[in-house]
Amino acid sequence: MNSKIMKNLIPPFLKKANIYIPIFIAIFLLLFVSAFIVANQTVLSLVLFILLLFAIVMLLIAFFAVDNNTRDYVLDLGNKIETVQSEILLKMPIGIIIFDEGSKVKWLNPFMQKFFFKKDLIGNDLAELDAELYSLFEEFRDHEELKEKKFYWEDSYFQVMALRDERAMYFIDVTHYGQIAAEASNNRIVIGNIMIDNYDESSTMISDRRKSTIDNFMMKKLSNWAFNHDSYIKRLDDDKFLLVTTYGEMVKMEEDGFDIVDTIRETTSKANFPLTISIGMSYHEEEEDSSLIAISDLSQANLDLALSRGGDQVVIKTRSNKARYYGGKTNPMEKRTHVRSRQIANTISTIFTNNDSFFVMGHDYPDMDAVGASLGIRRIAEMNGQTCYIILDESRINSDIERLLVELRKDDTISEAIISPKQAEDMIQDDSFLFVVDVHKPSITIAPDLIDKFNNIIIIDHHRKGEEVPENVLLEYIEPYASSACELITEFFEYQDQNARQINRIEATTMLAGIIVDSRNFSLRTGSRTFDAASYLKSVGADSLLIQHLLKEDLSDYIKRNHLVEQVEFIEPNMGIAYGEDKLTYDTVTAAQAADTLLSMRNIDASFVVFLRSDKRVGISARSLGNVNVQTIMEQLGGGGHLSNAATQISDVTVSEAVQQLKDILLERNKEDS
Structure with missing residues (x-):
């Protein structure tokens, strides 16, 4: 047998020094003893020599048997591991999607397949299969430092991990823990301060009996509203109330648009005693001060903000988030004295x-x-x-x-x-x-x-x-x-x-x-x-x-104003948008006058003029007759003003882009109102 064949016969693990050196030493000692016995040349020595050779052969056979059994064991273990891995990929609550060089699905496991109504998924672009998943895919693709993210999809919570080299995304189902976290989030304490606008001025002009009737009406309306939202309300003064609720119930109030504000305004107006309410609410976000004192102070600050904006509205704000406004649909009542x-x-x-x-x-x-x-x-x-x-x-x-x-x-x-x-x-x-x-x-x-x-x-x-x-x-x-x-x-x-x-x-x-x-x-x-x-x-x-x-107007400004008015585009219901050219500048007075001119036209309740300012920002002048709150519309674009007169300036956009942003907001507003 040549040395190459011998090398192949020796088990790999026997080639390690800590194994083969002791074995060779043992064999050498056995051979030495055998030689010593043979040298004595007796029958007993010959028998012992044969037995030693037999022992050496048995030892080698045992070693080769160990190698073969070890190989079989490892192969069997490998097969079992592969089987378990396959079971995990196919049956465990872990979703896997593998993509090609783009965003087409190359393979996905059955767990992930069940979330799609379409059965033939392989080879389809993710953008066509699911918009939410594609947005997540783009987020991982565009931000290389992003390794994993929590993701809520199809009524389930996932911990999603991206393996960029393998072009795969793993979805670990953590719905149980997500539901616990969501429940904890929904149970966060929300403190609200409610105030009846202009109560003192209005109540001085009526009899005690009528005042008592109005007080009972306000308490009943607010109590029923709070009860329907599983909330606690307490009257602190004739015109002040404390509201304690949870974040989950507050979200439901927001979904209803805080209809209590409209209900009270409309009902009291029909009774010839117009009253409105203002509400300031706050809660804590992550990494914010969660003490009730801090939340209460911010709630009062939000009420002050609602009052300073004219009342008849709700302001919700935390320390880290922008304020959200509801109501404010009417012109403010005079409060200053x-x-x-x-x-x-x-x-x-x-x-x-x-x-x-x-x-x-x-x-x-x-x-x-x-x-x-x-x-x-x-x-x-x-x-x-x-x-x-x-x-x-x-x-x-x-x-x-x-x-x-x-x-x-x-x-x-x-x-x-x-x-x-x-x-x-x-x-x-x-x-x-x-x-x-x-x-x-x-x-x-x-x-x-x-x-x-x-x-x-x-x-x-x-x-x-x-x-x-x-x-x-x-x-x-x-x-x-x-x-x-x-x-x-x-x-x-x-x-x-x-x-x-x-x-x-x-x-x-x-x-x-x-x-x-x-x-x-x-x-x-x-x-x-x-x-x-x-x-x-x-x-x-x-x-x-x-x-x-x-206040005289230049002829050139008059011509520019008419040019703006000519470009009017109607948006349902009864709103008009006029806009200038992308490279032609207008001054703010001309734009404001154009908005006023549009508002004087029949079938226009709100007018918007979009124009390029001399500072290269895009300005928007907004006007309304009072039934459209142009202030909140302009606030969504970074501006402000009054319910019937507002404006904004937007940087780094063209006139056309600003017009599209405005249209998107108006269309979304119309959907909410319908």
Whole structure:
């Protein structure tokens, strides 16, 4: 036998040194003893020698038998393991899908097959089989760092793992644990604060008997609503309630659109005693403070936000999530009183008296209301012996403000008070105060970067409050019922030192122009106090002819406005969208006027004008007659405003893309309403 054959005969495990060396030593010793016995040349020695040789042969046979048996055992074990693996792949609750180079299904196991109605799956593209699975596939494909993800699909919970090299996805069924987690999530405590809007003002005008009837009605309606949602409600005061519920029940309330808000408004309106309610709700998300105190505080803050937005709505917000709004379908009822106005005016006067450095600014591309409000604050500062600088970026103004600046510069005192954002930055001190008027969102002010440099900020605005507000707010006066910021500030003059230098002609004219523009010639959001403010401004010298001059429209703007109106596209029910060309810019005044023009047309209850601004952002001006809440629509696009008058600016999109985004929101809204 040659050495090659011998090598093949020796079992592999015997080739290891710790095995074959002892064996060879043992054989050598046996052979040595055998040689010693043979050397004695006796019959006994010969017998012993034969027996030793026989023992060696038996030992070798045993070793080869061990090798063969080991091979058989390993092969049998391997077959059993393969069988078990096959059973696991075919019968265990683990789904497997293997793909080709693209997204076509190359193979999937029976567990995964049962989730598809279609039987012939091999060779089909996943995008055609299931949209949710394809989205998951794309997420794994586009994010290489993503190795596994929790996934809810077909009423089951899965832990999905991606094996990129094998082009496979594994679906481990964890439905039992997912249901436990879902149940725990649904049982999270939700705290709500409920308030009856304008209750004190309304109840003073009725008899005690009727008041008792209304109180019982409100308690019954709210109690039944809470009972239907397995929730606890407790009356804390005549107009305040505490609601304790769970996250799962809150989701059901959201699915119903918080119909209790509409029910109470419609029922009380029919009874000639219109009342509305506002609700603020909160709960904790993962990695948030889950203490009931923190949740309760945020719930109260959400109620305050609902009230500042005009009431008759629900605000749900956690610390890490954006607010969700429901309701707000009606124009807000007037809640501010002369007492509140006097308190704010006196507080502002005290601030002017006790401090030295003041600035005021409005929103980007300011209109008459923003500039007029800024002039009003500057005048109140002067009446209290202080100088207040108006921050204005003259590179970002419209034609009407350009004409206004020509008139303002005729007054040297006003001209010196108008400064650029760069000049303001150099003048800011640690104790400086900033008045933000006609806006409360830092991102759309004239100089957003300046907001963080002020430690003391005062907000005076008439738009419905949104989530985005400055951090260092010292005083906030937001009244969405008012027609304009100029109306709010005009009321402050009554409580100033009447011996001080009063508001002059150009200031009064600008403020009256602000009221006229924002109220659309006293046709929107106009109350008795709007006319009182206008009457006061007229009495101190507001010039109607100058207002007409300032608000005159250029012929080119008129042509542009008509061009926008010509591009109108109708969206059911009774909504019109007009839009400009992708590369043709329009100013905000022209777009707003186009939206107003569209709204005056028959069969249009809400109008939207989409246009390219000079700063290359896409703007949308929205108007309605009050039955469509354009504010919530604009908020979905990052803007805000009033129920009947709102706007937004969108970056990094074309006009066509913005129009499509708006259409998607309107179509989704129509589906929810139908």
